[in-house]
Amino acid sequence: MPTAWFNEAMKLLEGEDDDLSNYLLSFQPEDRELCDKLADGVRAMLTRSDLRPLQIASMARLLLGLSRLPLTTPGVDVFVTLHTGTPDDSYAYEIGIKEDQLWLGGGGYIRGPFGGDSYGGWVFEVEEAFHSDPDDAELEWLDEFPDIALNYDIEIQDDSDESQLDWENDDGSAFWSFIESADDLDEEEDWEP
Numbered sequence: 001m002p003t004a005w006f007n008e009a010m011k012l013l014e015g016e017d018d019d020l021s022n023y024l025l026s027f028q029p030e031d032r033e034l035c036d037k038l039a040d041g042v043r044a045m046l047t048r049s050d051l052r053p054l055q056i057a058s059m060a061r062l063l064l065g066l067s068r069l070p071l072t073t074p075g076v077d078v079f080v081t082l083h084t085g086t087p088d089d090s091y092a093y094e095i096g097i098k099e100d101q102l103w104l105g106g107g108g109y110i111r112g113p114f115g116g117d118s119y120g121g122w123v124f125e126v127e128e129a130f131h132s133d134p135d136d137a138e139l140e141w142l143d144e145f146p147d148i149a150l151n152y153d154i155e156i157q158d159d160s161d162e163s164q165l166d167w168e169n170d171d172g173s174a175f176w177s178f179i180e181s182a183d184d185l186d187e188e189e190d191w192e193p
Contacts, residue, residue: 005074006169013178026131027070029180039066041145048150058158065097068172070179072099075164082152093141101127
C-alpha cells in the first residue's frame with residue numbers, strides 16, 4: 001500500500017525518533033524556500049493551455065514529489081526541461097526528482113562574432129546522503145520560474161511507477177519542521193559561552 005511509507009515516517013516523527021535518514025533527503029532548513037519556489041512554478045505550468053493530458057499527469061507527479069519534500073516519494077521519477085532561444089542564443093532549465101534525489105540544472109548557448117560559447121550543468125542536487133551548496137547566482141532563475149514555466153517550451157520525461165505513488169499524503173511540512181528543529185539543536189550544541 002503506497003500510504004505505508006508516509007505513515008511509517010510520521011510514526012517515527014511523532015515518536016520523536018531522530019533517525020529519519022531512510023525517509024528524508026539531506027536538505028538544509030534554508031532549502032525550504034527553494035522547494036516552495038519550484039512548487040509555485042509547477043503550479044503556474046499547470047495553468048498553460050498548451051499542455052497535453054499526459055504532460056499534465058507528469059506535472060502532477062512532479063508537484064506531488066515537490067510538495068512532499070523533504071520526505072522522499074517512492075515511485076516518482078520526473079525530469080522536466082524548459083527551453084527557449086533563437087539561432088544566436090538559447091537557454092534551458094532542468095528539474096528532476098526521483099524517490100531519492102532532487103536536482104536542478106541550467107545552461108545555454110550564446111553566439112558571438114567569432115563563434116559561440118555554451119555553458120551549463122547541475123547547479124543544485126540533494127540526495128539521501130548528499131547536499132550540494134549552490135552559489136546564489138546559479139539559482140537566480142528561480143525568482144523568475146513562474147514566468148519561465150509559462151513561456152518556455154517544455155519537454156518531460158516521466159518514468160514514475162504509479163503503483164508506488166501515495167496521492168493521499170502530499171504535505172511534507174511536518175518534516176521541514178523536524179529539519180528546522182534539528183538544526184536549532186545543532187546550533188545550541190555548538191554554542192559556547
